[in-house]
Amino acid sequence: MARTVFCEKLKKDLPGMQFKPWQTALGQRIYDHVSQDAWKMWTEHFKMIMNEYRLAGGSADANKVLFEQAEKFFFGGDNAAPPPDFKAPPA
Numbered sequence: 001m002a003r004t005v006f007c008e009k010l011k012k013d014l015p016g017m018q019f020k021p022w023q024t025a026l027g028q029r030i031y032d033h034v035s036q037d038a039w040k041m042w043t044e045h046f047k048m049i050m051n052e053y054r055l056a057g058g059s060a061d062a063n064k065v066l067f068e069q070a071e072k073f074f075f076g077g078d079n080a081a082p083p084p085d086f087k088a089p090p091a
Contacts, residue, residue, distance in 0.1 A: 005033060005035060009035070015035060017035070
């Protein structure tokens with residue numbers, strides 16, 4: 001049986017994460033308060049951040065930016081804005 005959480009991002013009860021994404025306090029907070037659906041949304045946002053900021057995966061600088069952005073994305077309301085130079089792809 002899937003566990004249910006009140007998702008802070010989507011503001012409703014949904015199936016929770018099946019794993020803790022990081023072994024940090026933020027990872028625990030995400031596990032406790034973020035749904036699987038919101039995590040899927042994050043993976044798309046994460047790709048955009050990696051590309052737009054031109055981050056090298058696994059580097060200390062990349063992790064710092066990603067953790068800050070994850071905090072904003074899940075718990076900061078609408079504060080998870082794209083980078084200043086971001087141009088959305090044509091529809």
